[in-house]
Amino acid sequence: MTAQFGRFSWGGTGGLLSCTVSLDVTSAVAAAETSVETRTAVHDYIVRHAMYHMAESDSWNLPYVHLRFLDIFRYDATMVIVSALLLVAAVSLIWRRRRDPPRGMTALLEFYVLFIRDKICGAFIGDRLGRRLTPYFCTLFLFILTMNLLGLVPLFSAATNNINVTGALALLTLGLMLVGSVFENGLRGPLKAMAPPGVPWPLLIILVPVEFISTLGKAFALMIRLFANILAGHVIIFCLLGLVVILGYAALPAILLAIVLFFFELFVCFFQAYIFTLLSAIFIGQFVHAEH
Amino acid sequence: MTAGLALASIGAGLATVGVGLGIGRVSASAVEGIARQPEAAPKIQITMLIAAALIEGFGLFAAVICFLQI
Numbered sequence: 001m002t003a004q005f006g007r008f009s010w011g012g013t014g015g016l017l018s019c020t021v022s023l024d025v026t027s028a029v030a031a032a033e034t035s036v037e038t039r040t041a042v043h044d045y046i047v048r049h050a051m052y053h054m055a056e057s058d059s060w061n062l063p064y065v066h067l068r069f070l071d072i073f074r075y076d077a078t079m080v081i082v083s084a085l086l087l088v089a090a091v092s093l094i095w096r097r098r099r100d101p102p103r104g105m106t107a108l109l110e111f112y113v114l115f116i117r118d119k120i121c122g123a124f125i126g127d128r129l130g131r132r133l134t135p136y137f138c139t140l141f142l143f144i145l146t147m148n149l150l151g152l153v154p155l156f157s158a159a160t161n162n163i164n165v166t167g168a169l170a171l172l173t174l175g176l177m178l179v180g181s182v183f184e185n186g187l188r189g190p191l192k193a194m195a196p197p198g199v200p201w202p203l204l205i206i207l208v209p210v211e212f213i214s215t216l217g218k219a220f221a222l223m224i225r226l227f228a229n230i231l232a233g234h235v236i237i238f239c240l241l242g243l244v245v246i247l248g249y250a251a252l253p254a255i256l257l258a259i260v261l262f263f264f265e266l267f268v269c270f271f272q273a274y275i276f277t278l279l280s281a282i283f284i285g286q287f288v289h290a291e292h
Numbered sequence: 293m294t295a296g297l298a299l300a301s302i303g304a305g306l307a308t309v310g311v312g313l314g315i316g317r318v319s320a321s322a323v324e325g326i327a328r329q330p331e332a333a334p335k336i337q338i339t340m341l342i343a344a345a346l347i348e349g350f351g352l353f354a355a356v357i358c359f360l361q362i
Contacts, residue, residue: 221349228352231359275345282342 079159083146091142113138120278124285129180133284136176141277144169148230148269152262160272161231163223170223173280177215177287184288193290218283222276229272233265300361303354311351318343 094105102110116138121130144160151158159165181189194211195204240258243251322340326333 221346224352224356225345225349228356228359229348232352232355235359275341278338279342279345 075157076159076162076165079147079150079157080165082156083143083150083159086150087139087142087146116141116277120281124278124281125180126184126285126289129184129284129288132183133176133180133281137277137281140169140172140280141273144226144273144276145269148273149266151230151234152265152269158230158234160226161234163227166227167223169226169276170219173222173283174215174219176280177284180284180288181290189288193287196290215287218279222279222283226272226276229268233261233268237261237265296361300358303361304358307351307354307358311347311354314347315344318347 091109094109096102096104096106101107113134117131117134121134121137124130125133147159147165149158150156151161178190181193183189185192194215195208199207237258240254240261243254247254318340322336325336329336
């Protein structure tokens, strides 16, 4: 179902693009003043740049040099790998272990890790399991943030506008809910979270399916939220830039609007990464401490 | 195809109306709560963010279904 979801939405954006381009070509032929070839060449150029907001092609490659070995990676897989490498490179460049009171960017990194440990993991998951999961949550936030921000850089695209990527992240949260429950409450922990002890058995007939569906639904909502937020922002920017192809110079206000939306997208990138991390912590905490 | 596209657009708009009302109520109550008890602001903010994110999630379900219609 996940794969179908992804394919349909891509088919949709592709249809949108082809509709835009065909509209434009017919109007250019009707005008018949400028040569069709130059106009379509210019429009291809614009469309190609607008397309960086929507990962449409199957594989990613460098702009003018075609590297054959890159063809084995799908577009979004390349984006995931690129953002992971960027993240590791940035953190290892920033990190200076030697100085005892950390200075500069290292101090910022320490502040960030302490924030995740105390305000997110410690507050919502609990001390024991929260400390164990702190590295995961630090990585999760920065990884989602890098993937989101990569969508705003020319030549790249956000890997999180593919539902399979966000689905994998949500599956990790779902798995950590179960593993954390086993870690904290023993092997029967997940069972107790689904069917709390002390509840009369006729109630369990209703309670267990409801708990089961709500647990799956939490992960599903995490997946859809990140995916749809990033995709919707990029579709809006793409449509505004696509107006250039239809309207020409009359689309200048749309470009200004696209620039404003770009900065709004910058905010959304941070906010969605934070929300995903926060909600993951809250869901894991709820499942692990089901007695509350 | 065109009718489907139009209906999908209307559906996206309707979903936005509901979600806007919901998030508006949540933030209005949160602002009132913070104005009454400024010392409880961090807790209220986090609760508000969670509620707003959950409501927004439902709006996005609708948006995704509308995307599928395009």
